Amino acid sequence: xxxxxxxxxxxxxxxxxxxEPPEEMPLEFGGKLGPITLAYETYGELNADQSNAILVLHxxxxxxxxxxxxxxxxxxxxxxxxxxxxxxxxxxxxxxxCSNVIGGCKGSTGPSSPDPRTGKPYALNFPGITxxxxxxxxxxxxxxxxxxxxxxxxxxxxxxxxxLQWVAAYPERVRSAIPIATSLKxxxxxxxxxxxxxxxxMADPSWRDGDYYxxxxxxxxxxxxxxxxxITFMSDKSMEDKFSRRLKNGNFSFNFAADFEVxxxxxxxxxxxxxxxxxxxxxxxTKALDYFDxxxxxxxxxxxxxxxxxxVISFKSDWLxxxxxxxxxxRQLKMxxxxxTYCELRSTYGHDAFLVELDEMSDFVRHFLDKTFNGYxxxxxxxx
Amino acid sequence: MxxxxxLRLDYKIIYEIVEPGSRVLDLGCGNxxxxxxxxxxxxxxxxxxxxxxxxxxxxxxxxxSVFNSDIESGLVEYPDQSxxxxxxxxxMQEVTKVDFIIQEALRVGGKVIVGFPNFAxxxxxxRLFFQGRSPMTKALPYRWYETPNVRSLSIDxxxxxxxxxxxxxxxxxxxxxxxLVTFWPNLLALNALxxxxxxxx
Numbered sequence: 001x002x003x004x005x006x007x008x009x010x011x012x013x014x015x016x017x018x019x020e021p022p023e024e025m026p027l028e029f030g031g032k033l034g035p036i037t038l039a040y041e042t043y044g045e046l047n048a049d050q051s052n053a054i055l056v057l058h059x060x061x062x063x064x065x066x067x068x069x070x071x072x073x074x075x076x077x078x079x080x081x082x083x084x085x086x087x088x089x090x091x092x093x094x095x096x097x098c099s100n101v102i103g104g105c106k107g108s109t110g111p112s113s114p115d116p117r118t119g120k121p122y123a124l125n126f127p128g129i130t131x132x133x134x135x136x137x138x139x140x141x142x143x144x145x146x147x148x149x150x151x152x153x154x155x156x157x158x159x160x161x162x163x164l165q166w167v168a169a170y171p172e173r174v175r176s177a178i179p180i181a182t183s184l185k186x187x188x189x190x191x192x193x194x195x196x197x198x199x200x201x202m203a204d205p206s207w208r209d210g211d212y213y214x215x216x217x218x219x220x221x222x223x224x225x226x227x228x229x230x231i232t233f234m235s236d237k238s239m240e241d242k243f244s245r246r247l248k249n250g251n252f253s254f255n256f257a258a259d260f261e262v263x264x265x266x267x268x269x270x271x272x273x274x275x276x277x278x279x280x281x282x283x284x285x286t287k288a289l290d291y292f293d294x295x296x297x298x299x300x301x302x303x304x305x306x307x308x309x310x311x312v313i314s315f316k317s318d319w320l321x322x323x324x325x326x327x328x329x330x331r332q333l334k335m336x337x338x339x340x341t342y343c344e345l346r347s348t349y350g351h352d353a354f355l356v357e358l359d360e361m362s363d364f365v366r367h368f369l370d371k372t373f374n375g376y377x378x379x380x381x382x383x384x
Numbered sequence: 385m386x387x388x389x390x391l392r393l394d395y396k397i398i399y400e401i402v403e404p405g406s407r408v409l410d411l412g413c414g415n416x417x418x419x420x421x422x423x424x425x426x427x428x429x430x431x432x433x434x435x436x437x438x439x440x441x442x443x444x445x446x447x448x449s450v451f452n453s454d455i456e457s458g459l460v461e462y463p464d465q466s467x468x469x470x471x472x473x474x475x476m477q478e479v480t481k482v483d484f485i486i487q488e489a490l491r492v493g494g495k496v497i498v499g500f501p502n503f504a505x506x507x508x509x510x511r512l513f514f515q516g517r518s519p520m521t522k523a524l525p526y527r528w529y530e531t532p533n534v535r536s537l538s539i540d541x542x543x544x545x546x547x548x549x550x551x552x553x554x555x556x557x558x559x560x561x562x563x564l565v566t567f568w569p570n571l572l573a574l575n576a577l578x579x580x581x582x583x584x585x
Contacts, residue, residue: 309449330451334461339431343440343452364444371447 006085011068011077013039013107016141021116025137031127035116038141039064039100039107043083044091046147052373053147054089055138056098057155057162059355060229060285061277063106066098067091081358088362094151094369099141101134101162103285105278112213112278123280124210131158131292135165142173152369154178156354157321158285161292164329168299171306176372178365180313181354183325184332185293190320193232194286200224201279210280222279223270230269235317235350295328300336310340311368313361315353341368393564394473394499395421397557397577401497402428406468409433409493411455411485412475416443423448431467433458455479462492473499473577477535483549490582495554499577504538504570522561523574539570542578550583 017037019025024034041064046053056066056079067083069076077098083089089096100108103126111126142150153166153174160182167177186194201207204221212218234242243262251259258264300306310333314326323344333340343364347357354361391399395418402408404426410419413432416439422428432450434440443450451458455472456479470493472485477500479485489496501523502508508519518528519536526533537545539558546553557577558569565573 311444327453330453331461334451335463337463337466339429339449341440341444341449341451343437343444346437360441363441367444367447375447 005087007076008043008068008080008084008091010071011041011043011065012070013041013064015039015107016144018140018144025133025140027127028130028132029128033102033109033127033129033133036102036109036137036140037107037113038102038109038137040141041065041067041077041098042145043067043089043096043098044094046095046145050147051149051151052093053095053097053142053145053150054152054154054369055142055150055166056083056089056096057138057153057159058098058100059155059157059159060289061226061273061282062159063104064098064100064108065106067096078355082362082365088358088365089154089369090366093373097142097145099138101158101285102137103129103134103281103288105281110278111210111280111284121213123213126280126284128287129284130288131161131165132169134288135162135169138162138166139170139173149173149175151373152176152178154180154365155182156180157182157351158289160321161289164294164299165292167306167308168294171300171308174306174308176309176311176368178311178313178368179326179329180361181315181318181321181326181351182329183321184295184299184328186290187325191290193228193320194290197225197228197286198283200228201283207279210283212279217274218279219271219274222274222277222282223267225270225279225282226273226277227266227270230266232320233351235319235348237317237348238350238352241348297332297335299329299332300338305336306338308338309368309372310338311364312340312342313354313364314342314344315347315349315351315357316344317348318351318353320351391421393559393562394575394577397559398471398473398497398499399426401555401579402426402469404428407466408469408471409462409467410471410473411458411489412472412478413439413443413448413450415439416446416448416450418471418473419443419448420446455485456481459485459488459492464491465494467493469493469495469497471497471499473497474501474575476500477533477537480534482535486549486551486580490551490580494581494585496580497577498542498580499575500537500542501533501575502539502570502573503536504540505574506571509571521574539573539576542576546578546580551580552583552585553578554581555579 019034019036024032062078065077066079067077085092103110105112111122115122153163160179163179201221204218207218246261248264314323330342347353407429410432413434419430423430470489505521507521511517558565558573559575
């Protein structure tokens, strides 16, 4: 049915810098930020009438590198199975942009970037940023790329929140939206997990009130934070399938080493994370997630509707962003008469499903985009 | 007039009923064949609600908008009169709260199209009376242990229901296997299609 899928090959991250002082970008909670650099990647070609641009947005710790390979690296981008020639986000048809977020540490301006006033990293002098601020910055990037209207904005988890915020802030610029495994707001349980994550970073003496850049990361705290995160990304079943009670070395050590494979996995993931993510960015971004709230009609105000079509996807085994949260999004869309599709996909992978359970999701995304881009094939079956 | 010859008789009738540009909600839309025709040929603004994953996938493949939900919980959020037509075609007999669903359907829609199999068809009567077996007909193909139907009703039962609940029947169609039935529908029709509105409307 679908043609052969291909790889995008070697991809380079690009950078867009804007909001140079005194034209800094105002922030939602007051204050200003500038200059701002956003890291982004693009795949495929923008068509002549600029109607084929898709913006893909990433989750908490990912980056602009969604697809293809960076030179010299053996692993592709984080959504490579979804983006490329012949794939769901078909780069033979569509121009796909993946934008990083402000507050991060993957090439965009964040707490580890130099503060122009001092030349030293911002650390905790970085202003509080929110999901609306992230989206505001992305809008500047889309302006810069000369795109008036996006064919689609898509993303999972925090990326899904950005999708919802795009519709809330710029509905006339979004033809369709695909929020996946996400929510209009964090529940107390989600805030609680984020708080434990933050406390584990801040309890590490190496955190030094955020001022650690001359000394090195608070490795213990950040690794622990990530271990907690990984537990919430998996499901009981996926952990059973992946690790069961298998032992790493065949026996119990009684010296608190990682006896079980699951312990080894979490330690490995924690240690790897320290090498690739800034602790202060983790603090800032988890707060942005917790503050996000488009519930109770804030996404589309009462008496208004949007032309944006929606494809809302959740996963049965995701207990971090449970299906009821996606159903809340759907409820809001029904109340506002928004054209929408909702599907709860069967997967045992928990919250991670949006990154790994891709076959069924690909089919949904492919057909949804096709309809958005081409409309119905009009062929009258009946003439009166 | 020319309609796709292979189209199911109930689909043909509904296809004729729905005016171009109508807003249509289909409760239990299955694989979306009918909604697709209404969207494509009549520029109807269509929305489906369906429980089966596989059916939802078939709908999305056709470019239709559909919610993965059961019928009972699918209507609450819709503001009053969000649709011109709400369809309950071959799905009413599969829900327990029939009264509630129809009231809700009439709240969110101007007209409700209800389609159901007739349990008083003579083949069903024959099986029950002469053979002492539970009813099966061409419209009731399931054996007792595999049927999705939880409500068993005849055409006359439904007419009485409409009178009791003050529902106005705008049109009623009685369907045989390939054509409409005009005589003794409660005995000879396999299926029925009613177009309802509120009694005071």
